[in-house]
Amino acid sequence: MLCAAALFVAQSAGAHVFPSQREPAAGSTVSAPAQVTITFDGPLEPAFSTLTVTDAAGKPVSAGNASIDAQQPDVISAPLRALAAGHYTVHWVAVASDGHRTHGDYSFDVK
Template structure:
C-alpha cells in the first residue's frame, strides 16, 4: 500500500498566494477620492480664482473632470480642468469672477487603472 503524505504548501506556493492576496487588496484601493479641496466644502469665501482638488492618488487626465455650477445649474467654468503634470493627483480649473451666491463643484476622478469615482460639494461666495 502506497501512503501519500501532504506536506502543505511549499515556500514558492505560499509566496504566490501572498502576492495574489496583496494585489487583490491593493486593487480594492484603486479608487481615488478628494483629500483636500480649495475652496473647502461648505466654505463661505470671496470669489475664488480657481477650484483645486488634491486626490488620494494619481488621475487619468483624459477622463477626469472638474466643473462648477451656480444655484440654477448654469456651468460657470469656461475652460477644461487640468491635471497638474508635476503632481498628477491634483486637478484644478480656473473661474471667472463669481457673484455672491451658492455654487456646486462637480468632480469625476479616474485612476490610471480605469476605476472611476465622482462627487460634488457646495461652497458659497459672499
C-alpha cells in the same frame, strides 16, 4: 485564506481615488476664488477626469477646461469666471491611472 481576502480588499480599495483636499473647502464661505482645486489620494487619468463648477441655477461658471497638474498628477483644477455672491457646486469625476472611476460633488458659498 483570511490574509488573501484582506489583501484583495486592500488592493481593491486602493484602486479608486478620492479627494483628500478641496479648495475652496466643502461647505465653506469664501471670497470669490479664481479657481477650484481638488487634490486626490492618487494619480488621475487626464483624458477621463473632469471638474466643473455650476451656480445655483445649474449654469457652468468655469472660465476654461479643467486640467491636471503635470508635476502633481493627483491635482485637478478649473479656472473660474468672476463669481458673484451665491451658492456654487463642484462636480468631479476622477479616473485613477488604472481606470477605476469615482465621482462626487460638494458645495461652497461666495460672500
